[in-house]
Amino acid sequence: MSNSLDSYLVLSGLLFAIGTFGFLARRNAISMLMSIELMLNAVNLTILAFGAFIAPLKTHAAVIALIVIAVAAAEATVGLAIIIAIYRNKKTPLVDEYDSMKD
Amino acid sequence: MPIGDSIPLVGIRWDDALFVVLAATLLISAVLVVTMRDIIRCGLSLTVSFASLAGIYALLGNPLVAATQVLVYIGAISVLILFAIMLTQTKNAPARLVFQTQVWIAAVAAMVIGNVIAVTALTTTWPNLGDRVSTVTADVARLLFHDYVLPFEIVSVLLTAAVVGGIYLARREPDRREGDRS
Numbered sequence: 001m002s003n004s005l006d007s008y009l010v011l012s013g014l015l016f017a018i019g020t021f022g023f024l025a026r027r028n029a030i031s032m033l034m035s036i037e038l039m040l041n042a043v044n045l046t047i048l049a050f051g052a053f054i055a056p057l058k059t060h061a062a063v064i065a066l067i068v069i070a071v072a073a074a075e076a077t078v079g080l081a082i083i084i085a086i087y088r089n090k091k092t093p094l095v096d097e098y099d100s101m102k103d
Numbered sequence: 104m105p106i107g108d109s110i111p112l113v114g115i116r117w118d119d120a121l122f123v124v125l126a127a128t129l130l131i132s133a134v135l136v137v138t139m140r141d142i143i144r145c146g147l148s149l150t151v152s153f154a155s156l157a158g159i160y161a162l163l164g165n166p167l168v169a170a171t172q173v174l175v176y177i178g179a180i181s182v183l184i185l186f187a188i189m190l191t192q193t194k195n196a197p198a199r200l201v202f203q204t205q206v207w208i209a210a211v212a213a214m215v216i217g218n219v220i221a222v223t224a225l226t227t228t229w230p231n232l233g234d235r236v237s238t239v240t241a242d243v244a245r246l247l248f249h250d251y252v253l254p255f256e257i258v259s260v261l262l263t264a265a266v267v268g269g270i271y272l273a274r275r276e277p278d279r280r281e282g283d284r285s
Contacts, residue, residue, distance in 0.1 A: 002122035002162060003235050009224035011126050011159075015133055017217030022137030024209030025202045030188055031142060034149050037180065038133055041156055044168075052163040055233050062243045063251050065168050069175050070258045074265035076180050080187040081269035087191040088275075096203060 008049035016042035027094045029083045033076065040072045121162055128155040140201050142188055150181040164237025 001007050015038060022035030044065050051061020087093055090100075109116045132152040139145050153176040160169040203209070247255055 002116070002118040005229060005232060006225055007122070007126075008159075008163070010221045011129070013220030013224060014130060014217055016220060017213040018130070018133045018137055020216050021209050021213035024212060025206045026137065027201065027203055028142055030184065030191065031137070031145060034136055034145060034184060037149065037176075037184075038136065038152065041153070041176075045156065045159065048160055048163050048165055048168060050229075051238065052165065052235050053233060054229065054231050055236060056231060058236060058238055059242045059246045062165055062168055062238050063247045065165075066171060066243075066247070067251070067254055067258055069168075069171055070262060073175055073180060074262050076183060077265045077269040078272070080183055081272035084187060084190055084273045093191045 005049055005053040008052075009046060012042040012045040012049065015039075015045065027096055029086070029093050029095050030080075032095065033079050033083065036079075037072065037076065040068065040075075044068050118162065121158070125155045125158045125162065128152075129159065138201075142192060143185070146181065146185045146188055149184065150177055153177050153181065164235060167238070167240045167243055 019035045019038035019042060022038065023032050026032055026035065047061050047065050047068065051057045051059075051065075083093070086098065090098060092098075106117070110120060129152050132148045132155065135148040136145050136152060139148065153172060157169045157172040157177070160172055
């Protein structure tokens with residue numbers, strides 16, 4: 001089971017689906033960011049699974065995964081800073097109350 | 104003392120047992136992240152899912168990426184998220200009504216995406232498929248600082264820009280505050 005690529009790919013597909021659900025369904029902006037982190041982790045798992053099972057990709061996958069982790073860290077920093085800035089103006093973390101562009 | 108290839112008496116291989124345990128922890132904690140009411144608990148559950156994912160990376164034979172996962176995700180991003188939760192959640196920001204109104208559509212969309220990915224992964228025959236091999240960290244370093252040196256430098260610039268941008272966005276604006284008071 002742990003020695004077949006399929007089980008890892010299905011696992012990461014499930015993780016990505018859970019992240020999608022959280023991103024679409026949650027009202028809290030920080031919950032949405034957490035769901036995005038879950039999706040990025042699923043992508044990383046896919047990259048590393050391919051790298052572990054397909055010999056020509058072996059080392060490249062690890063390097064690409066490291067770069068993806070760094071970019072995800074940058075994304076989390078900016079995303080959380082934006083949420084804190086919006087919170088300071090609107091006094092709510094719920095995304096469905098961010099409706100000033102409607103008026 | 105070396106332990107055998109499989110669990111004694113039961114006969115399941117250690118790898119398989121570890122994979123099942125880690126995958127179950129990962130999926131359960133991920134579901135808790137997106138469904139729990141209390142957002143602090145969501146953040147802690149997210150940490151658990153990062154940790155089990157680090158275990159899966161180690162199982163895939165990638166100790167360097169597993170260590171990076173622990174350092175960056177558990178050590179930095181989880182703490183960042185927990186601090187942001189503490190800064191942005193008011194007491195009256197309701198624990199009631201966790202989900203948007205279109206929660207059923209979201210559930211259907213997520214199920215469709217999960218099924219499409221799973222079916223595609225199971226029906227495709229991948230070329231050059233071999234057995235699981237571990238990655239040598241020295242090779243990763245050689246490749247990162249030789250072939251991938253340009254992406255590496257670009258990522259370092261991007262991280263600097265992101266940190267400066269984050270500080271700029273999240274800082275208090277002293278002028279406006281004083282204007283409010285006067």
